[in-house]
Amino acid sequence: MKFNSLVIHGGIDGDKHTGAVTVPIYQTSTYTQSAPGVHKGFEYSRTGNPTRQALEKLIADLEEGSDGFAFSSGMAAISSVLMLFNSGDHIIFGDDLYGGTHRVINHVFKNFGIESSFVDSSNLQDVKEAIKPNTKAIFIETPSNPMMKVTDISSIAKISKESNLLLIVDNTFMTPYLQKPLNLGADIVLHSATKYLGGHSDLVAGLVAVNKKSLAEKLHFIQNSVGAILGPQDSWLLIKGIKTLPLRMDRHIYNTERVIEHLQAQSWVTKIHHPKFKSQDNSQKFGGMVAFEVKDKETLDRLIKKFKIFTFAESLGGVESLISVPAQMTHAAVDEDVRKELGITDTLMRASVGVEDIDDILKDLTL
Numbered sequence: 001m002k003f004n005s006l007v008i009h010g011g012i013d014g015d016k017h018t019g020a021v022t023v024p025i026y027q028t029s030t031y032t033q034s035a036p037g038v039h040k041g042f043e044y045s046r047t048g049n050p051t052r053q054a055l056e057k058l059i060a061d062l063e064e065g066s067d068g069f070a071f072s073s074g075m076a077a078i079s080s081v082l083m084l085f086n087s088g089d090h091i092i093f094g095d096d097l098y099g100g101t102h103r104v105i106n107h108v109f110k111n112f113g114i115e116s117s118f119v120d121s122s123n124l125q126d127v128k129e130a131i132k133p134n135t136k137a138i139f140i141e142t143p144s145n146p147m148m149k150v151t152d153i154s155s156i157a158k159i160s161k162e163s164n165l166l167l168i169v170d171n172t173f174m175t176p177y178l179q180k181p182l183n184l185g186a187d188i189v190l191h192s193a194t195k196y197l198g199g200h201s202d203l204v205a206g207l208v209a210v211n212k213k214s215l216a217e218k219l220h221f222i223q224n225s226v227g228a229i230l231g232p233q234d235s236w237l238l239i240k241g242i243k244t245l246p247l248r249m250d251r252h253i254y255n256t257e258r259v260i261e262h263l264q265a266q267s268w269v270t271k272i273h274h275p276k277f278k279s280q281d282n283s284q285k286f287g288g289m290v291a292f293e294v295k296d297k298e299t300l301d302r303l304i305k306k307f308k309i310f311t312f313a314e315s316l317g318g319v320e321s322l323i324s325v326p327a328q329m330t331h332a333a334v335d336e337d338v339r340k341e342l343g344i345t346d347t348l349m350r351a352s353v354g355v356e357d358i359d360d361i362l363k364d365l366t367l
């Protein structure tokens with residue numbers, strides 16, 4: 001099945017018991033056993049729930065992996081993946097990651113003895129040089145957040161294979177519609193499904209997909225042991241959101257192209273960050289994220305007052321256009337000197353271009 005069909009019919013399509021065309025919400029914590037240990041595949045909903053299972057099979061199909069896992073948030077997914085490692089292990093992270101990922105590494109996993117280095121993952125030499133005898137994994141986002149740096153996943157996968165490391169890719173910005181990291185050599189792909197996959201700013205969820213049974217068994221063990229699972233209602237809502245992913249992404253891409261052209265013509269915009277300015281591959285499409293710098297704080301304040309379509313909020317990937325100032329919002333948890341080094345200035349804005357009418361969106365971005 002092609003991707004556009006898979007989003008609708010992938011995973012577990014409908015309900016074989018009733019003929020319902022959508023997966024039912026199995027709002028249950030436990031399941032009858034006909035004799036001790038004899039059941040129909042489900043014992044307890046932390047371990048497995050049919051609605052969640054339908055979603056987990058769906059993300060595995062979309063990422064072309066063998067197994068999928070659904071968590072209560074993107075951070076729960078990331079944290080559960082990091083629990084694959086042991087005290088004393090070292091992990092190399094991209095230096096321009098989601099702020100919450102920075103926070104969980106530096107203020108939670110560090111306390112459990114996980115060592116980390118942050119490097120510009122778009123620079124392959126830097127990544128190679130960061131490998132130590134106790135390095136176990138490389139964790140990247142591409143394009144990165146919010147500076148939109150592009151890392152070549154296949155090249156990083158080669159480096160990680162040579163040193164026997166796991167390659168973990170946060171694919172939130174691209175989604176499997178635009179990029180399939182497992183096919184490029186990654187071992188684990190994960191998502192904040194809160195963003196494009198859900199697509200409607202109505203839920204918080206995380207998804208993981210892998211293509212090796214040994215990894216799948218370990219992740220299932222962690223998911224069941226730690227318990228950061230996604231509930232059946234949100235699993236259902238996420239399945240519904242994913243059905244329109246390609247339709248939404250096409251409009252996000254179209255609108256973002258128009259926004260970039262428009263911003264390029266504005267005298268008060270001093271810099272535009274979009275992956276297309278950093279990628280070697282002209283045919284590659286990117287999602288609806290664009291960051292730009294305005295010339296001063298006064299311009300930023302004037303712009304914010306104009307917004308009718310853009311909602312001033314954290315998050316991204318919904319049908320509605322959202323805009324934020326990363327230094328004060330999404331990346332406030334990142335130390336100020338690190339922010340400066342990365343170029344996250346106080347006048348940098350990050351837009352998640354929605355699917356509204358482009359004329360209305362451009363009006364908001366005209367002073």
Ligand SMILES: *Cc1c(COP(=O)(O)O)cnc(C)c1O
Nearest residue numbers: 073074075098170172192194205
């Ligand atoms: C939002 C986000 C996360 C965290 O996901 P939550 O669902 O908010 O927990 C992780 N990575 C990226 C790239 C994100 O945008």
